[in-house]
Amino acid sequence: MNHGQGIVLNCTTENPQRQPGALIVFPCTKCGLCCKNLDKSSVYSYLNRGDGTCVNFDSESNLCKIYEDRPLICRIDAYHEQILSASMSRDEYIAANIQSCKDIQAAEELSISLINQEGS
Numbered sequence: 001m002n003h004g005q006g007i008v009l010n011c012t013t014e015n016p017q018r019q020p021g022a023l024i025v026f027p028c029t030k031c032g033l034c035c036k037n038l039d040k041s042s043v044y045s046y047l048n049r050g051d052g053t054c055v056n057f058d059s060e061s062n063l064c065k066i067y068e069d070r071p072l073i074c075r076i077d078a079y080h081e082q083i084l085s086a087s088m089s090r091d092e093y094i095a096a097n098i099q100s101c102k103d104i105q106a107a108e109e110l111s112i113s114l115i116n117q118e119g120s
Contacts, residue, residue, distance in 0.1 A: 032057065056070065076094070
């Protein structure tokens with residue numbers, strides 16, 4: 001879905017400069033961490049293969065095996081439009097997703113850091 005021109009934020013951007021009317025585009029880095037942490041919320045339980053990882057996640061490529069046909073909950077723009085648009089703005093929803101992304105990435109970095117310290 002193309003919403004016209006927008007601004008892509010990276011997960012460290014706090015206050016982007018953008019033109020009025022430009023949409024924020026979620027900055028997916030394709031790290032796969034959102035697909036490997038489904039056990040953090042029960043709304044994803046039907047996608048959890050039992051270890052917190054999505055049944056559709058390809059660990060070798062770090063990509064979704066059914067990306068073009070992925071569930072609505074995995075489609076940020078469509079999910080907002082169909083489910084959340086009456087209760088929150090698109091920018092608020094994108095900002096919440098960016099924060100979740102930052103939190104998961106920070107937790108993963110901490111986990112890797114602790115593993116490296118234990119192995120030293």
